[in-house]
Amino acid sequence: MVELRLYIAGQTPRSAAACANLKKLCEEHLPGRYRIEVIDLLEHPQLAAGDQIVAVPTLVKKLPEPLRRVVGDLSNTERALVGLQLRPVTKKGPTP
């Protein structure tokens, strides 16, 4: 089971895009074995510090270890998967 937490700040177009992109990504690559929690920081600002959120949207992979963070609207699915370490890295290189 992959536990994912998406942090957004308000219902902005970017938040919406991130949500949609995440759902699509999970359906495609982790069908049936994922759980998504969306946290709106404007409603729960106290939760931002716990997961070290600076940028939004931020996707945090809580489980399985290790903990990973991906910032951005997840428009690049490939990079998101690599960032979350959900796909074996074929050619490891520094993120641009």
Next chain:
Amino acid sequence: MTKPAMKQKTPLRTLSKAPTGIAGLDEITGGGFPRGRPTLVCGSAGCGKTLLAMEFLVRGVTQFGEPGVFMAFEETSEELTQNVRSLGYDLDDLAEQKKLAVDFVRVERNEIAETGEYDLEGLFVRLGYAIDSVGAKRVVLDTIETLFGGLSNFAVLRGELRRLFRWLKDKGVTAVITGESGDGTLTRHGLEEYVSDCVIQLDHRVTEQVSTRRLRIVKYRGTTHGTNEYPFLIDEDGISVLPVTSLGLQHEVSGERVSSGVPRLDTMLGGEGYFRGSTVLVSGTAGTGKTSLAAHFAAAACQRGERCLHLAFEESPGQLLRNMRSIGIDLEPWVKKGLLQFHASRASIHGLEKHLASIHKLVREFQPRVVIMDPVSSMVAAGTRRDVTVMLTRLIDFLKIEEITALLTNLTSGDEEPEKTDVGISSLVDTWLLLRDLELGGERNRVMYVLKSRGMAHSNQMREFLLTNRGVELQDVYIGAEGVLTGSARQAQEAKEKTAALLRQQEVEGKQGERERKREALEARVAAMRKEFEAEDEEAKRIIGQEHTSQQVVEQDREKMGRSRKSDTNETPARSRKTPGSRKRKSRASPMRRELK
């Protein structure tokens, strides 16, 4: 220190300021950082940025009732708490009181992947939450540039930072943002572009193995501020900036006089000693008795019941006490009574600013009326001459403002001109005593004179300076045809004069005796002659008596004969015979009379 000056400026100021509470910084900024605006504090690694920011925040809470938020990008809350605990700040306690919030923001590039667009709303949310949770008026971001290391989209970052500072302004919080100096720029990522109200630069320089921290206000919009580089230091009480040039010459002066501890010296200084609050410089070559003179002054101060702070840079307190005891000055009772405090440290132990600050602190804590620095010349070991002069100027000003009488000793080396101090403070002191060696007759002797003493009629005489077992004694020097004589030369001269006087006296006495003897002889002779005369007189009388008797006998015989011859006259022959007898007596007395004459 210059509170009056600050008060004068207040009505002119339009910009509201948030006082930092940091000693000296409020003076040079004219009241603190701009209220409700961000201030940039930049400098190289280890120059004290974080500490300055933290002190601003903690003092805001403890002194000015302004809660604060510390957003740390480099250290965790625990590390930060631990680091500032050594300065006596308990962040946990302040956090419990809901006066201070510390938030550690960790941005690790290898933990973060970026896909697509994002902004830093998360940071805003966190900051906003922290501000609201304590009702913060002050915010510190330390060091926000770390974000540039964690996130790769600089364009987004720049935009967001601009927005952040705008947002902070709108929130009305006074913010301190720290930034590390870049190569030739104030900060690596040009934060100064965004934070343009107040920029403070910290610097940590090492010159001749002595490190000095300096602070400079690069800019401060809408207000006047000190423009110099001000030395500052970090000690157990946090940061203190030493504003030099803000000190004026408006201090109160006292007409009160204090004894130097040496009665003869007081006499030389117009009969009463030094002025209270004045600065006394005692200069001289090695071993001329500077420390002893200082010890006298210390003892005199303690005797008056005043506290005295003795800053020794060359001797340990124990050594000083022992040495002074050897000349009859026992300072130990005063130390025990708490009136005399020694503070011994090598001049080279730390930089001048630290020395100055520690002296400030000692003075504030101990509240002495008298401060002794022995010797100030050793300060050269802690900085360049110019720096030492500046430092001593500041110290003297400070002591004068506090109306503390200061006695500084200065060691001049033999080849130097004595009427010059190598630390260049001679013009700052009020009374200058000069101790010198005079070489004469195979020995060195100490002499002392008052080179200057402002505001009093002081003696222009040289005095021989003797260190006896009863302390310092001043003696008149011998001034005569052979010049100034001191020591055994003076004693020899004195002995010589004594002998001459004795001889003269003896001569007079001798003359008097002779006269007496002569008179006696004369009188004896007169007596002898009188005796002789008397004897002769006696003899003459006897002869006259005899003649008289024999004449009587002759007359009687003649009478008898006449009677027997029945003569009718008996008078005429007797009268004729008397005359030759008297003539004979006269002739006998005449030689005696001649002799008497």
